[in-house]
Amino acid sequence: MKAIDKLSGHVIICGFGRNGQQAALTLKIHNVPFVILEKNEERMGRISADHPTLIFLLGDATEDEVLKRAGIENARALITALPEDADNVFIVLSARAMNNTIQIISRASDYSSILKLKKAGANNVIMPDRIGGTHMATLVSKPDVVEFIDFLSGEEGEPIHIESVAYEHLPDEVKDKSLKDVMNWQKTGVNCIGIKNAEGKFLINPPDEIVIEKGMRVIVLGTKRQIDEMKGNLA
Amino acid sequence: MKAIDKLSGHVIICGFGRNGQQAALTLKIHNVPFVILEKNEERMGRISADHPTLIFLLGDATEDEVLKRAGIENARALITALPEDADNVFIVLSARAMNNTIQIISRASDYSSILKLKKAGANNVIMPDRIGGTHMATLVSKPDVVEFIDFLSGEEGEPIHIESVAYEHLPDEVKDKSLKDVMNWQKTGVNCIGIKNAEGKFLINPPDEIVIEKGMRVIVLGTKRQIDEMKGNLA
Numbered sequence: 431m432k433a434i435d436k437l438s439g440h441v442i443i444c445g446f447g448r449n450g451q452q453a454a455l456t457l458k459i460h461n462v463p464f465v466i467l468e469k470n471e472e473r474m475g476r477i478s479a480d481h482p483t484l485i486f487l488l489g490d491a492t493e494d495e496v497l498k499r500a501g502i503e504n505a506r507a508l509i510t511a512l513p514e515d516a517d518n519v520f521i522v523l524s525a526r527a528m529n530n531t532i533q534i535i536s537r538a539s540d541y542s543s544i545l546k547l548k549k550a551g552a553n554n555v556i557m558p559d560r561i562g563g564t565h566m567a568t569l570v571s572k573p574d575v576v577e578f579i580d581f582l583s584g585e586e587g588e589p590i591h592i593e594s595v596a597y598e599h600l601p602d603e604v605k606d607k608s609l610k611d612v613m614n615w616q617k618t619g620v621n622c623i624g625i626k627n628a629e630g631k632f633l634i635n636p637p638d639e640i641v642i643e644k645g646m647r648v649i650v651l652g653t654k655r656q657i658d659e660m661k662g663n664l665a
Numbered sequence: 666m667k668a669i670d671k672l673s674g675h676v677i678i679c680g681f682g683r684n685g686q687q688a689a690l691t692l693k694i695h696n697v698p699f700v701i702l703e704k705n706e707e708r709m710g711r712i713s714a715d716h717p718t719l720i721f722l723l724g725d726a727t728e729d730e731v732l733k734r735a736g737i738e739n740a741r742a743l744i745t746a747l748p749e750d751a752d753n754v755f756i757v758l759s760a761r762a763m764n765n766t767i768q769i770i771s772r773a774s775d776y777s778s779i780l781k782l783k784k785a786g787a788n789n790v791i792m793p794d795r796i797g798g799t800h801m802a803t804l805v806s807k808p809d810v811v812e813f814i815d816f817l818s819g820e821e822g823e824p825i826h827i828e829s830v831a832y833e834h835l836p837d838e839v840k841d842k843s844l845k846d847v848m849n850w851q852k853t854g855v856n857c858i859g860i861k862n863a864e865g866k867f868l869i870n871p872p873d874e875i876v877i878e879k880g881m882r883v884i885v886l887g888t889k890r891q892i893d894e895m896k897g898n899l900a
Contacts, residue, residue: 441805448776452798460806507805511798533808535801541683554804558797563687563746565796566770569789570676570742571695573768574829578859578884581867590869594809621858621870623886624813632816634825635856635886649813651858651870 438504444491449511507533515543526551601662610638620652673739679726684746742768750778761786836897845873855887
């Protein structure tokens with residue numbers, strides 16, 4: 431309980447089935463703090479024994495009181511990954527009523543639920559079966575590309591990240607300079623694959639001459655060390 | 666029936682639930698021919714009415730005779746996307762026995778089935794819930810990156826592809842030249858994000874001086890038109 435009271439800017443994961451477990455694992459890798467809500471006492475007992483460092487809360491996420499105990503008012507995001515779309519719609523509605531600015535991401539099992547979840551207040555709706563189907567087909571039609579992307583996520587060697595670097599995080603030396611200057615700075619080996627401008631528009635494979643100004647973001651591909659170097663953190 | 670007899674180098678999709686439907690949609694976009702096996706007559710009737718151009722075969726994919734009728738001996742790949750892992754294991758075993766070189770991709774619902782499916786002969790095993798969970802968490806921890814990748818798949822504007830271009834598909838002018846020469850050729854605007862060498866190893870963000878030789882592949886990011894230009898197809 432104590433640990434939860436202190437949390438702020440955390441993520442709430444509703445449901446610790448296969449979907450929720452994988453979401454938790456990914457957040458852990460990215461060092462994002464989170465609380466897990468699970469109503470099945472036996473499942474929770476088993477998993478919290480396996481993962482003593484995770485913060486669990488026993489309770490039904492469709493109850494307002496449980497979301498409050500999970501710190502919905504101070505949370506940064508809520509992920510609802512229950513198997514029944516009706517439960518997810520209910521949680522999205524409750525969460526949105528309690529926190530107007532929180533990012534809400536919901537799982538959907540049926541196509542027909544996507545619109546309902548968005549109307550209820552979800553910012554993003556994910557259909558695992560759809561993503562999985564695309565992945566299976568891409569393994570047939572573009573096997574090298576899938577292998578390359580799996581390699582990026584780093585089974586062997588140093589993992590490679592795609593990261594969006596904000597103007598504010600660039601070293602002063604290269605602020606308001608051309609992309610070429612930004613990328614040549616310290617020869618970090620990072621590759622720029624896109625730009626997001628101040629209006630939120632993306633430009634893929636931008637030209638070298640483009641000037642990186644306030645409000646822009648540079649999308650880069652590189653190891654964590656290379657990206658830190660680019661930001662001047664290791665200088 | 667006639668259309669199926671003529672097929673060779675096609676893909677067989679077992680099960681036309683949400684997973685199989687999305688796999689079919691993706692193969693269609695990539696222009697890969699496929700046959701769908703579905704045992705539920707009502708579902709098949711409904712969907713084949715909606716999609717008159719798809720090739721359907723009514724039957725249970727766990728029966729050898731049905732796989733034979735779908736042309737397993739001449740097929741290039743089989744995707745089995747049934748909800749029960751036991752059925753998928755059975756189909757993988759049968760398919761592998763009938764075609765030793767076919768690429769087999771299976772869905773798994775439980776972690777514990779992954780090893781069984783691989784032992785049975787699957788080349789790749791996909792867990793939709795796991796991929797979906799990663800995606801949900803990444804929307805929280807790296808929203809710009811997810812937005813960027815969604816943008817790549819092209820909701821707006823010309824879609825951007827990641828493609829693996831084989832040495833053989835490069836124009837003669839740039840074969841056995843440095844990566845810099847390959848990428849500067851015709852100034853197509855394509856961005857090289859990796860190399861796959863003859864031993865199948867990847868190198869991310871390769872240096873400009875690396876020479877592109879036989880057996881290598883260049884992984885690039887660009888629009889279809891840019892990539893075609895790079896291969897010299899539009900010259």
